[in-house]
Amino acid sequence: xxxxxxxxHPPLQLIALDVNGEQHEVITEPRRTLVDVLRHDLxxxxxxxxxxxxxxxxxxxxxxxxxxxxxxxxxxxxxGARIRTVxxxxxxxxxxxDLQRAFTEHHALQCGFCTPxxxxxxxxxxxxxxxxxxxxxxxxxxxxxxxxxGYQTIVEAIDACATARRGACAxxxxxxxxxxx
Amino acid sequence: xxxxxxQYHRARDVDGAAxxxxxxxxxxxxxxxxxxxxxxxxxxLARPGHLVDIAGLRELDRMHRDADGALRIGxxxxxxxxxxxxxxxxxxxxxxxxxxxxxxxxxxxxxxxxVGGSMAHGDATAEWCLLAVTLGAQFVxxxxxGERTIAAGDFFLGYYTTALDPDEILVExxxxxxxxHAALTEFAERRGDFALVAAAVDLDVExxxxxxxRVALGGVASAAVRVPEAEAxxxxxxxxxxxASAAAQAVEPPADASGSTHYRRELVRTLVRRACEEAVSS
Numbered sequence: 001x002x003x004x005x006x007x008x009h010p011p012l013q014l015i016a017l018d019v020n021g022e023q024h025e026v027i028t029e030p031r032r033t034l035v036d037v038l039r040h041d042l043x044x045x046x047x048x049x050x051x052x053x054x055x056x057x058x059x060x061x062x063x064x065x066x067x068x069x070x071x072x073x074x075x076x077x078x079x080g081a082r083i084r085t086v087x088x089x090x091x092x093x094x095x096x097x098d099l100q101r102a103f104t105e106h107h108a109l110q111c112g113f114c115t116p117x118x119x120x121x122x123x124x125x126x127x128x129x130x131x132x133x134x135x136x137x138x139x140x141x142x143x144x145x146x147x148x149x150g151y152q153t154i155v156e157a158i159d160a161c162a163t164a165r166r167g168a169c170a171x172x173x174x175x176x177x178x179x180x181x
Numbered sequence: 182x183x184x185x186x187x188q189y190h191r192a193r194d195v196d197g198a199a200x201x202x203x204x205x206x207x208x209x210x211x212x213x214x215x216x217x218x219x220x221x222x223x224x225x226l227a228r229p230g231h232l233v234d235i236a237g238l239r240e241l242d243r244m245h246r247d248a249d250g251a252l253r254i255g256x257x258x259x260x261x262x263x264x265x266x267x268x269x270x271x272x273x274x275x276x277x278x279x280x281x282x283x284x285x286x287x288x289x290x291x292x293x294x295x296v297g298g299s300m301a302h303g304d305a306t307a308e309w310c311l312l313a314v315t316l317g318a319q320f321v322x323x324x325x326x327g328e329r330t331i332a333a334g335d336f337f338l339g340y341y342t343t344a345l346d347p348d349e350i351l352v353e354x355x356x357x358x359x360x361x362h363a364a365l366t367e368f369a370e371r372r373g374d375f376a377l378v379a380a381a382v383d384l385d386v387e388x389x390x391x392x393x394x395r396v397a398l399g400g401v402a403s404a405a406v407r408v409p410e411a412e413a414x415x416x417x418x419x420x421x422x423x424x425a426s427a428a429a430q431a432v433e434p435p436a437d438a439s440g441s442t443h444y445r446r447e448l449v450r451t452l453v454r455r456a457c458e459e460a461v462s463s
Contacts, residue, residue, distance in 0.1 A: 013189065030189035030232070033219070052182040053220040057289065066261070066292040072219040073293065076189050077212070077234060125288065142372045143287030 015075050019044065020088040026075065034078050035059040035070035038085060046086040046116050050145070057144030060117040061085050067124035067143075086116035089123065099123060099161045108157035110148035117144050122158045130166065134159045184222035190233045195241070195350050198233050199324045203348035205231045211350060212236070213257055216286070216294035217302045241297070241352055246270050252278075252356040256297025260285045263296065274359020276463065277312070277383075281365040284308050287373045297351045300336070303343045303404065306376045308365060310337055311399040314407060315381040316356050316363065324349035337404035362386045364459035367399070368448050370439060376400050378434065378445050380452035384415070384460045391415060391461065396424065398449060401434040408432065411453060421457035428453045 017024045019042060026041045033052075038044045038061070050058035052071045059070040062084040089097045096104065099122060109115045118141065125140050126132065132140075137158050141151060192198035202209050210229035212218055213236055221227040235241070241257035245268075252275050254263070263271070264282035271279045285291055285299075285308050299309040300320065312318070313333040320331040322345055336344050345351060360383045367379035379399035385392045396411040411428035419427075434445035 011186065011188070029186060031184045031186055031222075033184075033223075036183075052223050054216065054286075054290065057287075060289055063292075067289040068293050069216075069289050071223065072216055072290075074189070074215070074219065074232075076191075077215065077236060080237075121289065139283075139372075140288055143289055 013076065016079055017042075017075065017083060018081070019083045020085060028075065030074060030076050032075050033071050034061070034073045034075045034083070037075035038070060038083075044085050044087055047120075048113055048116055050113070055145065056114070056117075057121065058114055058117045060121045060144065062120055062124045065124060065127060067121045084120070086120050089119060098164060099126075099158070102157040102161040102164070103154070106153045106157035106160060108150060108153040110150055114144060114146045118146070118154055122161070126158070126162050126165070130162065132162060137162070182223050184219070185225055185228040187229055188231045190231060191237060192233055192235045193237070195235075195238060195323050195352060198235050198238075199348055199350050201233055202350070203325045205233075207347055209233055209347075211301070213298040214259065214293040214295040215298075216290050217298070217304070235350065244268070244270050250274065250359050252359075254296050254354045254356070256295060256300075256351045256353060258296045260291035260294050260296065260299075261288070264291060274361050275356065277360055277363035277365065278356075280463075281308050281312060281381075284365065284367055284376070284379070290373075296354060300354060301343060301345060301351050303337055303341050304375070305340060305402065305404050306379060306400040307405075308367070308376075308379060308399070311379050311381045311397055311405040312365060313354065314405040315365075315383050315395050315397040316360050317358075317395070319355040319357060320351060321353040321355065322346075322349040323352050328352075330355075334407070339403040362460045362463065364456045364463060366452050366456045366459060368452060377440055378448040378452055380428075380449065380456045382453065382456045382460050384457065386461065394457075396428055396453060398428065398432060398453075401432040401445060401449060406432075421454050424457060425450045425453035
């Protein structure tokens with residue numbers, strides 16, 4: 001075991017990442033952001049990249065189940081953490097989960113570019129705050145930009161999903177059971 | 182929008198990180214949550230040759246109260262941890278910190294951004310810098326020459342400039358006394374944006390009367406500043422309105438595309454009054 005107090009990495013480095021429960025190894029430059037590694041190295045192109053400076057939220061992923069901007073994090077910083085992307089929401093056969101279905105049912109998207117970011121933001125938020133009010137949902141979706149002006153329907157979709165999840169389980173409610181991944 | 186190349190170093194302890202910073206000199210930057218630094222690197226406004234990642238130093242991610250009521254926040258505590266306060270350490274006197282967190286960016290910024298990172302970055306509009314100045318925080322820094330404590334009044338030197346030496350790591354922020362009648366409020370063009378002006382107050386209330394208080398502003402100078410003129414009004418038993426007017430007259434905020442000096446002064450007047458009213462109703 002290396003007991004040196006500081007580990008210095010060469011220009012190219014091997015990064016081990018846990019993404020959607022799978023282990024990946026990537027050889028890349030330290031300056032590679034997490035979103036670029038997800039999209040270009042791991043070919044997980046569900047996570048989109050918009051502004052690259054933390055404003056738009058298109059690149060939102062979960063790191064240890066908390067929503068973060070994947071453009072404001074170097075992939076090297078994500079070693080040792082559990083990363084979850086929008087690909088984890090569906091069941092693998094292309095079937096949509098309840099949150100994704102709610103977005104469809106409430107017309108919560110138009111062009112769809114921002115949608116993966118909103119989905120994973122909502123997934124992380126509802127896991128922590130299953131009893132969130134509509135006002136709290138409205139506050140949280142302000143994190144991400146939708147330029148088709150679809151916030152109203154996004155709020156309704158997330159609220160409908162949260163309400164259905166609360167109704168689907170016995171009280172007291174174990175909300176983690178409502179997540180399909 | 183891609184950062185310039187750099188070498189990445191992962192610190193295993195504070196002393197190792199400080200030693201490496203001393204060795205690498207000005208070309209090295211500390212990275213914690215990276216919520217300001219990575220954006221600046223993507224824009225190439227910052228191009229450090231070396232990044233020293235201290236995020237793994239879990240001993241700096243903690244928040245607790247001393248026996249005398251002081252609050253000690255480890256530098257790597259995230260805004261989200263303060264916001265959710267899982268151990269309830271903000272109860273009885275530091276609820277103002279909990280409430281102020283909702284002004285910082287958005288949830289996905291607060292889950293990564295750290296208290297120490299925000300302080301060390303030293304943005305003139307940052308909520309944490311304003312809270313530190315208002316509440317008289319003390320900064321514990323550690324470097325190759327040992328540990329020292331810096332008072333908030335001596336810590337913020339100007340735009341993105343603090344009293345930290347290049348080889349020092351900010352390890353802890355101490356809020357020495359509870360502030361049950363404190364509040365922070367601000368105005369930004371959009372929710373989550375940098376504030377145009379932010380105001381914070383910490384009032385001393387006895388028998389339902391405001392006896393004195395600290396008043397501080399962000400966004401009106403190169404760093405968060407106390408406003409003695411407004412504090413004098415409170416100490417003389419003046420109204421919140423008079424206190425707010427004194428604050429507006431005392432400052433000369435910079436003008437830019439988001440607002441003139443006059444406009445920002447009017448924001449100061451409104452926000453100081455609101456902060457005072459929120460502080461006594463909390």
